[in-house]
Amino acid sequence: MHKDNPYLPSLATIQGIEDLTSDVRLLRVTLPAGFSYLPGQCALLSILGVGESTISITSPPTQPEYMEFAIKRVGKVTEAIHEAEVGEQIGVRGPMGNHFPVEMMRGKNLLFVGGGIGLAPLRSMIKYAFDRRSEFGHIDVIYGARSPQDICFFKELTESWPQQPDTAVYLTVDRGDEAWSGHTGFVPAFLEEIAPSPQDCLAVTCGPPIMIKFVLQSLEKLGFSRDMIYTTLEMKMKCGLGKCGRCNIGDKYVCVDGPVFSFAELGELPNEF
Ligand SMILES: Cc1cc2nc3c(=O)[nH]c(=O)nc-3n(C[C@H](O)[C@H](O)[C@H](O)COP(=O)(O)OP(=O)(O)OC[C@H]3O[C@@H](n4cnc5c(N)ncnc54)[C@H](O)[C@@H]3O)c2cc1C
Ligand code: FES
Numbered sequence: 238m239h240k241d242n243p244y245l246p247s248l249a250t251i252q253g254i255e256d257l258t259s260d261v262r263l264l265r266v267t268l269p270a271g272f273s274y275l276p277g278q279c280a281l282l283s284i285l286g287v288g289e290s291t292i293s294i295t296s297p298p299t300q301p302e303y304m305e306f307a308i309k310r311v312g313k314v315t316e317a318i319h320e321a322e323v324g325e326q327i328g329v330r331g332p333m334g335n336h337f338p339v340e341m342m343r344g345k346n347l348l349f350v351g352g353g354i355g356l357a358p359l360r361s362m363i364k365y366a367f368d369r370r371s372e373f374g375h376i377d378v379i380y381g382a383r384s385p386q387d388i389c390f391f392k393e394l395t396e397s398w399p400q401q402p403d404t405a406v407y408l409t410v411d412r413g414d415e416a417w418s419g420h421t422g423f424v425p426a427f428l429e430e431i432a433p434s435p436q437d438c439l440a441v442t443c444g445p446p447i448m449i450k451f452v453l454q455s456l457e458k459l460g461f462s463r464d465m466i467y468t469t470l471e472m473k474m475k476c477g478l479g480k481c482g483r484c485n486i487g488d489k490y491v492c493v494d495g496p497v498f499s500f501a502e503l504g505e506l507p508n509e510f
Pocket of ligand 2: 296423472473475476477478479481482483484485490491493
């Protein structure tokens with residue numbers, strides 16, 4: 238956060254660009270001076286004269302050299318961000334919001350359930366846990382995408398993550414193609430098939446709202462208690478500072494009270510998300 242004016246972005250230089258899918262691009266940028274964050278937090282990325290968008294920080298804070306963002310091209314700002322090139326600067330405001338309950342997760346088994354670009358915030362926590370592997374128990378990652386071409390972070394999911402100690406990665410797609418020999422089907426049913434044990438396990442899920450809704454139900458069916466399930470919500474935001482009222486659900490502002498909520502907390506909010 239800029240120390241004199243929280244509305245003023247810091248400038249970050251784009252160091253690297255990688256296309257994760259046909260419409261999701263990974264941007265690696267320099268970490269602005271004094272910018273520190275925890276997994277689950279987001280930032281407002283801006284292009285001068287176009288606007289700003291809330292984007293989850295997808296790199297782990299254990300990586301002090303740079304920050305990464307996975308950005309899906311959906312409209313004006315995200316299109317402008319996709320047009321930016323290595324060496325150019327973009328505005329970064331933040332970090333915004335709360336984070337995953339990192340302290341509570343220490344010593345526990347971790348279950349991550351992601352869908353589509355919803356893997357972005359989870360990846361920050363997954364890589365944080367890999368970098369501090371002895372502080373966490375078994376790690377399961379269950380991830381689904383609409384098609385094999387829509388899988389974000391394919392190389393990490395299929396090559397580096399399954400090689401981490403005491404870690405299992407499960408992939409599914411809604412619709413396969415001739416080349417796809419993996420699992421086909423929706424994430425909640427796949428999760429119930431895998432049936433991870435709720436014993437000493439904290440679950441974190443992020444993805445399209447419909448997926449989150451059914452994953453929460455499946456986790457309860459598997460015996461996870463509501464205070465051991467966390468999710469991160471994507472409400473439209475403007476100020477990111479709890480001032481404009483754009484992102485409220487009941488008396489909570491997603492930009493400052495969230496975006497991370499436990500299922501127990503969500504149960505107390507009006508059903509507007
Ligand atoms: C906490 C949080 C974390 C997010 N993390 C990421 C991320 O890691 N990567 C990423 O690509 N996107 C993320 N988003 C969504 C991102 O903020 C929007 O897609 C982006 O602001 C759209 O801006 P635009 O100008 O390109 O599109 P617009 O021209 O404003 O809109 C284009 C289309 O996208 C829809 N849209 C706009 N904002 C949102 C939103 N917040 N949620 C859902 N639909 C939206 C609009 O209704 C419209 O249909 C996150 C949002 C929040 C609130
Ligand atoms: S975005 Fe303004 S109050 Fe949350």
